[in-house]
Amino acid sequence: MSVSLLLAINSITLGGLLFLLSAGFSLIFGLMKIPNLTHGSFFMLGAYLSTTLIARGFDFWTAALVAGVLVAVFGTIVERLILRRLAGAELAQVLVTLGLSFMIADVCLMVWTGDPIRIDTPAALRGTTSVMGLGFPIYRLAVSLIAVVFAAGLWGLLDRTRLGAMIRAGVDDAPMARVVGIRVSRLFTVVFGLGAWLAGFAGVIGGPILSVYPGLDQEMLPLALVVVILGGSGSLLGSFVGSFVVGFLYNFGQAMFPELAYVVLFLPMLLVLVVRPQGLFGRQAV
Amino acid sequence: MKRFALAAALVVLATVPLWVGSTYYVNIASQILFYAVFALAVNVLAGYAGLVSLGHAGLFGIAAYAAAKIMTGGHGHLAVAAGALAVTLAAAAVFAVLALRGTGLGFVMITVALGQIVWGVAYRWISLTNGDNGITISGRPSPFGLSLASPRGFYWATLAVFLLAVASMAVFVASPFGASVRGTRDQPRRMNALGYHVWMIRFLAFVLSGFWTGVAGLLYLYYNQFVSPQAVTLTASAEALLMVISGGTATLLGPITGAALVVVMKNVASAYIERWNFVLGAIFVAIVVFMPEGLVPGVARLFRRSPLR
Secondary structure, three states, X not given: OHHHHHHHHHHHHHXXXXXXXXXXXXXXXXXXXXXXXXXXXXXXXXXXXXXXXXXXXXXXXXXXXXXXXXXXXXXXXXXXXXXXXHOXXXXXXXXXXXXXHHHHHHHHHHHHOOOOEOOOOOHHHOOEEEEOOEEEEHHHHHHHHHHHHHHHHHHHHHHHOHHHHXXXXXXXXXXXXXXXOOOHHHHHHHHHHHHHHHHHHHHHHHHHHHOXXXXXXXXXXXXXXXXXXXXXXXXXXXXXXXXXXXXXXXXXXXXXOHHHHHXXXXXXHHHHXXXXXXXXXXXXXX | OHHHHHHHHHHHHHOHHHHOOOHHHHHHHHHHHHHHHHHHHHHHXXXXXXXXXXXXXXXXXXXXXXXXXXXXXXXXXXXXXXXHHHHHHHHHXXXXXXXXXXXXXXXXXXXXXXXXXXXXXXXXXXXXXXXXXXXEXXXXXXXXXXXXXXXXXXXXXXXXXXXXXXXXXXXXXXXXXXXXXXXXXHOHHHHHHOOOOHHHHHHHHHHHHHHHHHXXXXXXXXXXXXXXXXXXXXXXXHHHHHXXXXXXXXXXXXXXXXXXXXXXXXXXXXXXXXXXXXXXXXXXXXXXXXXXXOHHHHHHHHHHHOOOO
């Protein structure tokens, strides 16, 4: 009982982190039609940057916000300088993001060495809390809560603001959105920056749970990919549901079928692709 | 002129072990050749069929793992080669059926997922694949009395396979089947309207690609006498694609040039430059941004533009 409860908590926490990571991935994919293969690198870069910031005396939350901003600035530069040059050539864009992910991984290895770095849990959130006689690790609950708050915030942004309406228009039909006067290319920059910020931030708050190590990028990217394919690209609800599904599949798969954990993770995705290629909540075919 | 160049290239290739001094460089040449076979296989899909696969290292690894398993099971080399290729062909057929649910980016993402499943099995299913430690085999075969144990012998055998692969690609490109594959890349709807079975053409292209990928995987196993999950990573798939794209997609010479570039970068340059992964990524980005058609067509274009002609 307690093992499966612990697994469930871990699943929800991982789901929360994955949501932060994949929401941006999904929006970028939905709007710009690029599977941004640097997204895992953004996650790792954010986490690494925060370790340096924390070592310089910043507190955890400031470091998380600032690291996110630095990653977002980097992402925006990439979008403006490189991806923009390749507008319309989606395949070239995918390949560039892949090349960049190699470069980022190598730079991180150079700067932060190959040793895993642990990010300390913020002091206020250490330990466990007791609910109904069961112990819950506070920090993991906090991460899940942050994910839910961000989900609500992003939903508000997309569903209730003018900017959100413009983004939704761009996702649904970019040429038509251009015709009615929406500067879709500017939206690209905004969405790419926002996605990068979310990924960097997620990397930092995931740090106390996952730590940071070379290869973290390649580990998170396929998970984000699975989430987006399961949930449907460009759909916030899809990312949300998909993240928690993947969180549960990953943790329970690893506990119950350790040798086949990845098969357990990827098979549902293949099933969805075969049965419903646009994803559970997607509107258009990928 | 063209015939002369071809003959000269053949002579140069055949005599590499004789004029290249150390066995180290002979081994590098062997690596270039079997990676070129791999790149040619990827090119069938990425170049001629317009289907970019980021999961081909999975097929490559399936061939290597299948061969290693059959060999550690105590079977002869003929059974190893035949078994590994049969398994790879079957896997390629399954990959194709799943991946061809999508085209364009959908295809890319499904192949990523398939490649990751293979990686996960190689990494985690320890009773089958020995996990991160990989599988070591001992002994290379001696087909037709030529021992492959020495670097020279292995080079010549690899060269023979490589030439066979190039010849088969040349035949494929010139054949009606090759033309129909290019047709499904450029005008799938028209091809469909003309009565071609677009899905079947793509499926066959995938299987052809899978076959040569399997051959390359087999050579890789015999070369290293070892296979580990490292061979099946997403990075490995990306490298294969980089070979094709850097050299030039949908050309015969491009993937070969690209394979040479990547292998040389990896082995020779890494002795001088510590950060070869960074350089590899930078080359990747630079080629895509500045020379999107690849080195071979790109250089050819530069020559055509020059006032000398």
